[in-house]
Amino acid sequence: MSQNKIIFLDQKQIPTHYYNIMADSPVPMDPPLHPATKQPAGPQDLAAIFPMALIEQEMSKERFIEIPDEVRDLYRLSRPTPLIRAANLEQVLDTPAKIYFKYEGANPTGSHKTNTSYAQAYYNKKAGIKKLVTETGAGQWGSALAMACKHFDMECEVFMVKVSYNQKPYRKTFMKLFGATVHASPTNLTQAGRNVLAEDPDSPGSLGIAISEAIEVAVQRDDTNYSLGSVLNHVMLHQTVIGEEARLQMEMAGDYPDVVIGCAGGGSNFAGLSFPFLRDKLTGVKKDLEVIAVEPASCPSLTQGKFEYDFGDEAQMTPLIKMYTLGHKFIPPKIHAGGLRYHGMAPTISLMYNIGAISAKAYNQLEVFDAARIFAQAEGIVPAPESSHAIKEAIEQALKCKESGEAKTILFNLSGHGFLDLGSYEMYLENELTN
């Protein structure tokens, strides 16, 4: 028996503050623009769907923002999450590299998404809101918000992208178990949904469409707000508890990453792990840190998109935000990593990519599932298809080390487990999956 494979923290070590990367960005962020006037959107423009506390976080430049006791208390249901040395994977790959992963799938709903759902539900509850409406891709976000709403005794309505709704039927049940109402989007319940269905009755849906539907429902009632599971600054902010914990754990392991990797759809789990490390790069403490966002080749917003103002949703209801985007009308292919089927990328991540602080890679579906299988067999954890994009890049990095003889330290985020994605694995094992 050599060193620890799993590094646990005590609950006292749950972070007390979120980290806001905008405090350390060398360039400011272009402001969101009002969809009609195209002028910079102010707090009041967002007040119809978000509580003021979240709007303030969205625009904040404070470096560290205190986590409310009520939210930290909820984090204690499952945080700190373990940091795991993938020693068996290293052995299988026969690499001199050291591979660590932060395991957010150890969270109750199976992914990192509760880090922000607890916070969002808390601030909305405090603002007197009775119901939250949201979109979800693969269902991780919807599950997390359903659970948070249940805790705060609020209603929850979820528009789940239709292709994922059909691919992952257990996700719907999960949300229902926590009392949420779930629709397969596009629906006939909203104008946005009806417009899409009129054009294509067989539309597989997209996160952009589901967002439009959710916002449309949310704006109709004063006691109802919209809640977003990724992209926005305040969501990235809440996710930084991942990286703050990982910093402590890497220190306990007597190590520091050379490469930090996360999969990226809207970008929240990637930002959550990487931003607290990126702080060291931006402030000159660790200038040569590599930070890599990994996306599906079929929805390559960073690697193929344009850095420009675009809508966050299909029906053009959100403010225009400056981001890498494939265009808000882009409907991604029906890949099983439903959480990554988003046309844009979080503005903070887009900015970091634009200034060269991070890089990006894209992989296709089959090579990602191949990597997932290698990982599962080595480490015993079945990863979510989304997170498997990060695994693929971690394996690539480890194999490069094998060639070069370098003993790099690689850290990736295992943002969710794949227990509810086994239908997709079944197709993969039966050779029914394509790129």
Add this chain to the structure above:
Amino acid sequence: MSQNKIIFLDQKQIPTHYYNIMADSPVPMDPPLHPATKQPAGPQDLAAIFPMALIEQEMSKERFIEIPDEVRDLYRLSRPTPLIRAANLEQVLDTPAKIYFKYEGANPTGSHKTNTSYAQAYYNKKAGIKKLVTETGAGQWGSALAMACKHFDMECEVFMVKVSYNQKPYRKTFMKLFGATVHASPTNLTQAGRNVLAEDPDSPGSLGIAISEAIEVAVQRDDTNYSLGSVLNHVMLHQTVIGEEARLQMEMAGDYPDVVIGCAGGGSNFAGLSFPFLRDKLTGVKKDLEVIAVEPASCPSLTQGKFEYDFGDEAQMTPLIKMYTLGHKFIPPKIHAGGLRYHGMAPTISLMYNIGAISAKAYNQLEVFDAARIFAQAEGIVPAPESSHAIKEAIEQALKCKESGEAKTILFNLSGHGFLDLGSYEMYLENELTN
């Protein structure tokens, strides 16, 4: 923020020894009998299907048995598992009781079963065995053995009880992902299976039948052994790492249980948690400790069965063992807690029940799912239907405390998560489930 909700241990605190309750039993165990001669079966009678190291453990009276380094190293993939204070559940129930649970669902394959699968695969590998054949109910055991075999580069063949195979299709995929071959039992591949199908082509199967099929395949080849996921003494032994860890964690919490609860099918998770505490009762350290095994009302081996010699399998291939049994021909109703559909009970547990060291309760399916929902909504973890039997009793105990005003300390084993059981939850939520 008050006390810790989750108590983690360091990996150095993974137990070094298994605890053998037979060392402290006030009465000896009646020996297994050879199925043909009805004479006590010796080690050589078991050698056709088990390696000698496991046979020795099966018959041992040593109090503590050292865990091989190779097995402890594998435990480090996911152990120690957390001990969690169910503070939110306490609040929902408005009880003065303190409720703790040991969360074995935090293990890779989602249940406690890897505690013994690693050990069994290790000893078989060391004995030169190339393939293991087994039965599985809900699939937790099959998954755990598939993973262990993958690690030791052995083949794995699983006979999965047909009703569970159909109820929980993701389990089959899980086992396939780890390279196992999976059949829905009864099959046409064995004489035992063909006999059952001849009598009832629509047989839902049972653990007793699946065991017969697995043994029939295992005895055919010298390089192939049979592996059992519960019932036998060596399996109970391996599971005691649960209770040994829990003892340390309760100590860290500054607490000691008044009541220890586990669900019981064959009995392994129940024994795993409770035996290390029962040691204190048997040795007089904690004479008033209550230990409760919880079983389905539809398969009530302890509460309704007879304490007598019976076969462990349907086709009468195993030795006769002295246990509480409903008869080896008993086919339990198609409840969703497939892991509890066994006609008998582990001999060690049967003995403890017979001498009054433990008690037993039985609950029906709907009240168990009701309890599961209450727990899930409070703690955020969806429990396996099997484990939910323990939850039901923990809630009953907590409500009794509410009435009496007693602040008892309740500890139960959450042996597995329910992510792969959401099909059953869907039926429950749609009112399609009966007792």
